[in-house]
Amino acid sequence: MLEKAKQKNVYKKVMCMRLGPEVLDIPDDTYDAVMMTGAVGDAHMNGSCFAEFIRIVKPGGYVVMDTIVKYINGSEYGGKSWDELIDDFLMAGRWVTLTRRKVENAFNSLDGMQYAFQVK
Numbered sequence: 001m002l003e004k005a006k007q008k009n010v011y012k013k014v015m016c017m018r019l020g021p022e023v024l025d026i027p028d029d030t031y032d033a034v035m036m037t038g039a040v041g042d043a044h045m046n047g048s049c050f051a052e053f054i055r056i057v058k059p060g061g062y063v064v065m066d067t068i069v070k071y072i073n074g075s076e077y078g079g080k081s082w083d084e085l086i087d088d089f090l091m092a093g094r095w096v097t098l099t100r101r102k103v104e105n106a107f108n109s110l111d112g113m114q115y116a117f118q119v120k
């Protein structure tokens, strides 16, 4: 997939890294935005990704992501649910919500959730 991405000639850099509880080899405040789609689910990403998304996005930048509703329950991290983790960062003033909506029939007849946050 990285080879395919390179062929598009739109990315300055491609990296193969596992996003999760580990700190990525990316400096703080690097990107204007992070976009993640289709990467949450069984044995995929969980709520541990939020802290890293916020860390690598510049203040005022954006985190845009989605998930399938049925995967939310399996995406808890550190004893907290996906929604609790999102709300923790809201309460801590780390990001504000731009979009948080349910989308019927988002993928393969499954309902999804779409999110957009602005990093503070």
Ligand SMILES: C[S@@+](CC[C@H](N)C(=O)[O-])C[C@H]1O[C@@H](n2cnc3c(N)ncnc32)[C@H](O)[C@@H]1O
Pocket: 017, 018, 019, 020, 037, 038, 039, 040, 043, 044, 045
């Ligand atoms: C179902 S594919 C979706 C690929 C693409 N985003 C799309 O929408 O077509 C799930 C992707 O999530 C990636 N993924 C799962 N867990 C990950 C993790 N912890 N860190 C980074 N990528 C992960 C997988 O490598 C895979 O590319």
